[in-house]
Amino acid sequence: xxxxxxxxxxxxxxxxxxxxxxxxxxxxxxxxxxxxxxxxxxxxxxxxxxxxxxxxxxxxxxxxxxxxxxxxxxxxxxxxxxxxxxxxxxxxxxxxxxxxxxxxxxxxxxxxxxxxxxxxxxxxxxxxxxxxxxxxxxxxxxxxxxxxxxxxxxxxxxxxxxxxxxxx
Numbered sequence: 001x002x003x004x005x006x007x008x009x010x011x012x013x014x015x016x017x018x019x020x021x022x023x024x025x026x027x028x029x030x031x032x033x034x035x036x037x038x039x040x041x042x043x044x045x046x047x048x049x050x051x052x053x054x055x056x057x058x059x060x061x062x063x064x065x066x067x068x069x070x071x072x073x074x075x076x077x078x079x080x081x082x083x084x085x086x087x088x089x090x091x092x093x094x095x096x097x098x099x100x101x102x103x104x105x106x107x108x109x110x111x112x113x114x115x116x117x118x119x120x121x122x123x124x125x126x127x128x129x130x131x132x133x134x135x136x137x138x139x140x141x142x143x144x145x146x147x148x149x150x151x152x153x154x155x156x157x158x159x160x161x162x163x164x165x166x167x168x
Contacts, residue, residue, distance in 0.1 A: 032064075032093065034093045034094065034095065035093070035094045036063060036091040036092055036093055036094060037091075037092055037094055037097060037133040037134075038066070038089055038090065038091060038092075038133065038134055039090050039092055039100075039131060039133075039134070039135050039136075039137065040087055040088065040089055040090070040134070040135070040136045040137070041087070041088045041090060041106045041119065041136075041137055041138075041139040042071065042086070042087050042088075042136060042137070042138050042139060043085065043086050043087075043088065043108070043139045043141050044085050044086075044141045045085065045086070045141045045142070045144060046068065046086050046088060046108055046139070046141070046142075047108045047117060047141070047142035048108070048110075048117040049065060049068065049088065049108055049117050049118075049119060050065070050068075050117070051065050051066065051067055051068055052064060052065060053065045053116070053117055053118050053119060054118040054119070055090050055092060055118065055119045055121060056118055056119070056120055056121065057096065057099060057100070057120075057121040057122075057123055062092055062093055062096040062099070062121070063090055063091050063092035063093055063096070064090070064091055065088055065089065065090055065091075065119060066089045066090065066091045067088070067089040068086055068087070068088050068089070069086070069087050069089075070085065070086060071085060071086060071087040087136075088119070088139070090119065097130065097131075098130060099123050100121065100123055100124065100130065100131040101123060101124030101125060101126060101128045101129065101130055101131060102124060102128045102129050102130070102131055102135075103124040103125060103128050104121055104122060104123050104124035104131060104137070105121070105122040105124070105140060106119060106120070106121055106137055106138075106139035106140065107119075107120050107121075107122075107139060107140040107142070108120070108139070108140075108141070108142040109142075119139075
């Protein structure tokens with residue numbers, strides 16, 4: 001074999017290996033090139049959600065979170081309701097567009113007890129219209145365990161003080 005032939009085969013081998021590496025990296029990163037539409041979800045507290053987290057319906061990944069922004073905590077002057085604190089932008093794949101209805105429930109959940117957080121979705125009822133592109137919906141905020149623990153600590157402290165004062 002000539003030197004030129006060996007160099008050509010090694011070059012082709014390196015290019016094929018590089019292409020396989022790039023393909024594997026794209027596949028493992030979860031990047032999807034499917035067309036998407038945006039739905040905004042408002043939360044008082046989105047818990048442990050992070051940008052890039054999955055959006056799942058019945059455990060099937062149908063999109064991801066593309067952004068989170070502090071939307072405001074000021075009270076609306078026309079009502080007694082507090083404005084949602086955080087707005088989450090989601091990119092939902094268009095192939096799932098017919099599975100999400102106007103009364104869909106959006107909630108934060110985890111994969112298992114200590115798994116990663118993701119945005120879960122209960123699709124709603126088919127007798128209502130489909131969720132529209134750019135819609136702003138209200139999500140169910142997860143329970144704040146830090147507040148529960150704090151209140152439980154205060155309750156235990158009060159019970160301890162009460163028992164200590166009334167030993168008789």
